[in-house]
Structure formats: C-alpha cells, structure tokens
Amino acid sequence: MTPVASPFDPLTLGPLRLRNRFIRAGANEGMVVDGAPSRALVKHHRDLAAGGVGMTTVAYGAVSQVGRTLPNQVWLRPEILPDLRVLTDAVHAEGGAIAYQLTHGGSFVTSLKVRGPTMSASSGLNKAGLMRGNFFQRAMTPEDMQRVAGEFVEAAKLCRQAGFDAVELHMGHGYLLNQFISPLSNRRRDAYGGNAENRARFPAEVLARVKDAVGRDLAVVAKINVADGVKGGATVDDAIVTARLLLQAGADMLVLSGGRNVESGWFMFGSNHDMDEMRKVLAGSPITGLMLKWSQHGVPKITFREMYFLEHSRRIRAAVDVPLGYLGGARSLANAEAAMCEGFDAVVMARPLIHDPALVNKFRDGRAVESGCTNCNRCVPYIYHPAGTWCVMNPPNDPEINKIRAAG
Numbered sequence: 001m002t003p004v005a006s007p008f009d010p011l012t013l014g015p016l017r018l019r020n021r022f023i024r025a026g027a028n029e030g031m032v033v034d035g036a037p038s039r040a041l042v043k044h045h046r047d048l049a050a051g052g053v054g055m056t057t058v059a060y061g062a063v064s065q066v067g068r069t070l071p072n073q074v075w076l077r078p079e080i081l082p083d084l085r086v087l088t089d090a091v092h093a094e095g096g097a098i099a100y101q102l103t104h105g106g107s108f109v110t111s112l113k114v115r116g117p118t119m120s121a122s123s124g125l126n127k128a129g130l131m132r133g134n135f136f137q138r139a140m141t142p143e144d145m146q147r148v149a150g151e152f153v154e155a156a157k158l159c160r161q162a163g164f165d166a167v168e169l170h171m172g173h174g175y176l177l178n179q180f181i182s183p184l185s186n187r188r189r190d191a192y193g194g195n196a197e198n199r200a201r202f203p204a205e206v207l208a209r210v211k212d213a214v215g216r217d218l219a220v221v222a223k224i225n226v227a228d229g230v231k232g233g234a235t236v237d238d239a240i241v242t243a244r245l246l247l248q249a250g251a252d253m254l255v256l257s258g259g260r261n262v263e264s265g266w267f268m269f270g271s272n273h274d275m276d277e278m279r280k281v282l283a284g285s286p287i288t289g290l291m292l293k294w295s296q297h298g299v300p301k302i303t304f305r306e307m308y309f310l311e312h313s314r315r316i317r318a319a320v321d322v323p324l325g326y327l328g329g330a331r332s333l334a335n336a337e338a339a340m341c342e343g344f345d346a347v348v349m350a351r352p353l354i355h356d357p358a359l360v361n362k363f364r365d366g367r368a369v370e371s372g373c374t375n376c377n378r379c380v381p382y383i384y385h386p387a388g389t390w391c392v393m394n395p396p397n398d399p400e401i402n403k404i405r406a407a408g
C-alpha cells in the first residue's frame with residue numbers, strides 16, 4: 001500500500017516540483033494599478049512564500065481587457081512584463097512557487113460598462129451585468145471561441161516569460177469557461193451544449209491549447225466547481241465528466257471549488273457574506289445598498305463546517321485519476337492531514353492565509369495547529385478597497401504601496 005503523504009512532502013505537478021502541498025488559493029487581492037500588479041501585490045505574495053506555502057496563486061488575471069469583471073483587475077499584456085517579473089522574483093527568493101489564475105469574465109462584468117452585449121455561452125438577459133448597464137449577452141461564435149482560446153494561450157506564454165511556475169485556468173464560480181460548463185448559463189444546441197461532455201468541451205479545448213503551448217515548462221491547473229449548489233446547476237456527476245475531459249486534455253492538477261457568484265455565493269464560501277461589512281466598504285460605490293439587498297434575495301442561512309466540500313470532492317477523487325487539490329474550509333493541520341488521507345494531492349486555502357500568511361510555517365514548527373480565521377467573510381468586500389484585501393482582525397494594509405506599480 002502506498003503510504004499516505006504528509007502535507008509537508010514535496011509534490012510534482014507536470015514539470016513543477018513544489019516544496020510542500022500547501023497552496024494559497026486564488027483570492028482577489030485588489031492590488032492593481034493601471035491594470036498592472038502593485039507593490040502591495042508583491043508584498044502580499046512574498047509574505048505568503050516567506051510564510052511557507054508551497055505555491056501561491058495570484059488571483060484573477062484577465063486574459064484580455066474585455067475579459068475583466070472589475071476595473072481594479074490585471075489584464076495580461078506584454079507591457080506589464082516588468083511588473084510580473086518583480087512578483088515572481090519576490091516569491092522565488094523566498095523559496096515558493098507562483099501560479100497565475102487566468103480568467104475571462106464572459107458575461108460576468110459587474111463593475112465596467114462593455115460596449116455592446118457581453119459574451120457568454122448563450123444569449124439572453126445578463127443578470128450580473130444589470131448594475132453597469134450590460135443588460136444583454138450574446139452567444140459566442142466559433143470565431144469568438146478560437147480568439148478567446150488564443151488569448152488564454154498568449155496570457156499563459158506571458159506568464160512563462162515572466163517566470164511563473166504554473167497557470168490556473170478558472171473554470172468555476174460563474175466566469176466565462178464556467179458559463180459553458182453550467183446548465184444555468186449554457187443552452188447551446190451545438191457540440192458545446194447539452195450533455196455534460198459537450199458543456200465541458202470548450203474549457204477542455206482551451207486547456208489543451210494552453211498545455212500544448214506552455215505545458216513543457218509550466219504546470220497547467222484548472223479550478224472547477226464540484227457542483228453549482230443550486231437547482232438546475234451543474235452536479236457532482238457533471239463535475240466528474242468535466243474532470244475526465246480535463247485529464248484527457250492534459251491537466252496537471254484540478255483545484256476543486258464550487259458555487260457561482262450570482263446564484264450561489266454562499267455555497268462557494270460555506271457561509272454567508274457579512275452584509276454590514278459589505279455596505280461599509282462599498283459605501284459610495286456603484287454597487288448600491290439596493291443591489292446588495294437584491295443579491296441576498298433567497299439566500300439560505302448557512303452554518304460553516306470545516307472541509308465543507310469533502311463529500312462532493314471525495315466523489316471526484318474516487319472517479320478520476322488526476323492530481324486534485326482539496327479546497328473549501330480547510331482550517332487546521334488535522335484538516336490538511338485528513339485531505340492527504342482522503343487521497344488528495346494538495347490542500348488549497350484562501351481565508352486562513354489571508355488571516356495569517358505564515359500559517360504553514362506555524363503548522364510545520366508546531367506554533368499553531370489551527371487557523372484563527374473565523375469565516376466571517378469580512379475580508380471579501382476589501383477586494384474593492386483602495387488598500388486591497390486584508391483580514392479585519394489584522395492591522396490594515398498600507399494604501400500607499402497599492403498606488404505604485406510593482407516595477408515602478
């Protein structure tokens with residue numbers, strides 16, 4: 001019998017070897033100047049690498065300017081190469097590896113006005129875009145799909161040039177590639193709609209093209225939903241089909257998440273948002289109190305459970321022979337060890353590492369056995385704050401270093 005790995009054992013993902021199996025999940029840092037990484041972003045990821053993570057993931061890099069959801073979001077283009085290099089150098093100097101999460105919002109464009117209708121798997125009314133007047137979405141044509149797949153490839157090549165160790169293609173949470181996977185947003189009647197295999201076809205094609213372009217040098221990871229968590233959404237059986245296709249397309253690892261920003265944010269976080277903190281941080285922003293109220297319509301009251309995606313993720317573990325990163329409510333060293341016992345290859349965390357970037361070293365040295373994160377979700381609205389994301393239990397971030405480009 002293969003001995004169970006320790007979360008402190010190294011992990012090989014395609015061409016990449018990680019010093020341990022703790023990965024910081026992509027979690028929007030809000031640390032962007034002019035669509036480029038800020039010095040605050042460099043500090044944020046340097047601290048995580050110094051704090052012991054095997055790999056940190058820079059969140060939410062759009063593959064094109066129209067692929068952005070928010071104005072304070074990086075979009076990947078050659079002009080920002082010097083800023084990206086400062087970021088990768090800082091993480092490597094601390095012995096960590098660094099991934100870039102690549103995304104395209106599709107119709108999920110909440111804070112920008114796009115000219116014409118936004119793109120998605122299918123046409124229709126665009127709920128997520130109502131706030132900024134992006135009322136409608138159009139179905140992507142084969143030419144759109146070719147172009148967007150090419151944008152993912154170009155972004156991945158830029159990441160290679162900048163010294164990243166991995167790219168993570170975002171296929172969850174309701175963004176463009178997920179808009180194909182989920183029956184909530186895919187009503188196509190061609191080879192890219194209908195059954196689960198057809199719905200996962202475009203995301204798998206994107207992954208295959210990225211793998212072909214950079215896979216010899218970079219690990220190619222995808223973040224997928226174990227389920228959408230709502231009636232009519234993708235199920236864990238769909239996720240198994242998606243995972244199989246992504247394995248065939250060459251994925252080096254899948255990070256398992258869940259939920260959709262519009263329909264089921266509570267499922268993603270395993271707990272409810274703190275609406276008072278939202279209102280406080282967003283006061284004066286276009287996301288008004290009324291919209292916040294509307295966004296909470298029909299949201300169930302959720303009680304946080306550690307390892308809240310374990311039941312779903314186990315099903316995928318049992319069905320597909322691909323490296324898997326367990327994500328969702330891992331809060332302690334015991335949770336990380338349990339993930340290894342369950343056959344997962346890595347443990348991926350967001351909120352505990354926002355609360356304490358040094359948590360992995362503390363686990364290793366015995367200074368901590370669990371995170372002090374209380375799952376209050378008050379960090380979430382700070383993605384919109386001028387100082388960037390921080391845990392409200394910690395001292396605030398320095399807003400000044402979030403005004404200067406990484407290479408500035």
Ligand SMILES: Cc1cc2nc3c(=O)[nH]c(=O)nc-3n(C[C@H](O)[C@H](O)[C@H](O)COP(=O)(O)O)c2cc1C
Pocket residue numbers: 025026027028029059060101170173223257268269327328329330348349350351352379380381383389
């Ligand atoms: C402040 C914040 C921002 C987030 N932004 C992103 C993001 O940009 N991309 C993403 O895939 N997930 C994002 N997430 C979700 C996390 O990656 C993760 O899926 C979720 O927090 C559950 O993991 P946890 O229990 O370890 O926190 C965000 C989470 C938080 C708390």
